[in-house]
Amino acid sequence: MELVIQLLVFLLIVLSTILVVGIPVTLASPGQWEESKNSIYISAGLWSGLVIITGVISSFTV
Template sequence: MTTAVQLLVFILVILSTLLVVGIPVTLASPGQWEKSKKLVYTSAGIWAGLVIITGVVNSFIA
């Protein structure tokens, strides 16, 4: 179970890094927001779901 939490946290860190870099670049690029809006919202939803899933799985360890 600990390995599952470590894997979830690793995926969360990678996705967070991609979002921290990708969202400002998307917002700063002219015309890219309209093209990438759905991808940004989907990525943010996946990130939020991953935070919740990681918390639930972690609660079974303690």
């Protein structure tokens, strides 16, 4: 079970790093918001889901 939590936390860290770099670059680039809006919303939803799933699974460990 701990291996699953470690994998989820690793994925959360990787996705957070990508979003921290990617979102400001997208917003600063002219015209990129319209092209990248859907992928940013999907990534933010995936990040939120990972946070919730990691919290739920970690509550089952002792």
